[in-house]
Amino acid sequence: MRLLKLLVLLPLLALLTAPPVCAQVTFGSSGAEGDPFRRQQWRVPSPDTDIAAYALLFRPPGAGPFRLAVIAHASTQNGLRRAQTPQPEYRALTAFLIARGFAVLVPERLGHGATGGRYVEDQGGCDEADYLRSGRATADEISLALEDLRKQDFIRKDAVIVIGHSAGGWGALALANADPKAISAIIAFAPGRGGHANDEPNRICAPHTLLAAAAEFGKAARIPVTWLVAANDSYFAPAFSLALVDAFRRSGGKVDFRALPAVGSEGHWMIESEAGVNAASAELGRGLNLPKPVVTRKP
Numbered sequence: 001m002r003l004l005k006l007l008v009l010l011p012l013l014a015l016l017t018a019p020p021v022c023a024q025v026t027f028g029s030s031g032a033e034g035d036p037f038r039r040q041q042w043r044v045p046s047p048d049t050d051i052a053a054y055a056l057l058f059r060p061p062g063a064g065p066f067r068l069a070v071i072a073h074a075s076t077q078n079g080l081r082r083a084q085t086p087q088p089e090y091r092a093l094t095a096f097l098i099a100r101g102f103a104v105l106v107p108e109r110l111g112h113g114a115t116g117g118r119y120v121e122d123q124g125g126c127d128e129a130d131y132l133r134s135g136r137a138t139a140d141e142i143s144l145a146l147e148d149l150r151k152q153d154f155i156r157k158d159a160v161i162v163i164g165h166s167a168g169g170w171g172a173l174a175l176a177n178a179d180p181k182a183i184s185a186i187i188a189f190a191p192g193r194g195g196h197a198n199d200e201p202n203r204i205c206a207p208h209t210l211l212a213a214a215a216e217f218g219k220a221a222r223i224p225v226t227w228l229v230a231a232n233d234s235y236f237a238p239a240f241s242l243a244l245v246d247a248f249r250r251s252g253g254k255v256d257f258r259a260l261p262a263v264g265s266e267g268h269w270m271i272e273s274e275a276g277v278n279a280a281s282a283e284l285g286r287g288l289n290l291p292k293p294v295v296t297r298k299p
Contacts, residue, residue, distance in 0.1 A: 138171025230267025
């Protein structure tokens, strides 16, 4: 009798002790379109195959195919702040891009907000910061999201624009070694990492290491970069940003650097405001590589 009971219980015990079956990770749209600009929740691949990263997709009217602009958000080494980060939208910048015919993807990277997961782009301690590794990790995340969207029928396969902000801009610089036929241009707003060390303005963790990493990214760069910084940026001030530009350019990178007027109380966040986008509109227009209008003569 005891043997019979044991035989009956064995399958139940196996079920209770078996590892949980993970839900299948799915990508693509995860909600209806809404306002503004056909705003829609999406899920895109991440370096963690068990996690689909949250993203927002915006589109102009019509069926497309549209050129794609991917916006890579800023970051922080502070884990609590990352976890509390709201899903980035860059509304004014998105409106600017939509008006020029772009579909806009704003992916949330691992370790941030609702996406969660391990922070794969961690630069490490201040004195021993590894800016090469962190930048390349960010570039990989941007690339995964970008390549997933390029599979959609309403997206053109060529002439993608990558716009990066702060740590997202640093990752965009690391992505400058990509195929120029796929990514036509990169626009980086105050790219860098390690700014506001210990929450102190105009202090950067291991600045010489950051300069060396910029030079390394420049060696492999194939895509032209528009590099923008506001006069009142206290994370990567124009003088230091120009030093980064020089390091990137001397090793082979092609850069158009522009210092913009002061915007708001802290220029580092200019691209998140309408005033900042307006201040950068001329440089943005040049960096987008828009086709020139065809001049026709009257008969």
